[in-house]
Amino acid sequence: MTVDVDLDSVRIAVVLHDEPNPRELKLLRRLVDLGQTELRTRIASGEPLIRVLLFQDNHLAVASRLLELAGLIAPYRHEFHEVDGDEPLTSSNEISAETLREILTVPEAD
Numbered sequence: 306m307t308v309d310v311d312l313d314s315v316r317i318a319v320v321l322h323d324e325p326n327p328r329e330l331k332l333l334r335r336l337v338d339l340g341q342t343e344l345r346t347r348i349a350s351g352e353p354l355i356r357v358l359l360f361q362d363n364h365l366a367v368a369s370r371l372l373e374l375a376g377l378i379a380p381y382r383h384e385f386h387e388v389d390g391d392e393p394l395t396s397s398n399e400i401s402a403e404t405l406r407e408i409l410t411v412p413e414a415d
Contacts, residue, residue: 313391314389316357316358316387317356317405317408318394320352320356321383324348333374333377336370336374355374368409373375380403383401386398387408
């Protein structure tokens with residue numbers, strides 16, 4: 306079975322279930338570009354902190370940001386989802402941190 310995926314609509318959504326310590330919360334605010342109240346609201350409600358489009362002209366910057374975010378939230382309960390467009394977040398599109406790294410890492414040229 307072949308699944309057609311439009312690379313122009315592939316997104317990564319990040320959900321965080323635990324509020325980090327104040328220092329990490331400040332770093333997190335910078336990475337996801339949200340105010341403190343909105344960030345805390347999203348964490349408490351299970352809404353995605355960020356939902357970013359991949360494979361665009363800014364892919365390297367987006368990938369770097371997501372990898373930094375993944376490292377920051379690693380000690381806390383979190384989820385990564387690979388979704389097509391505005392597809393809802395479900396267990397079937399949840400991916401591991403390792404899979405996220407594989408998706409985002411550009412192979413080095415020989």
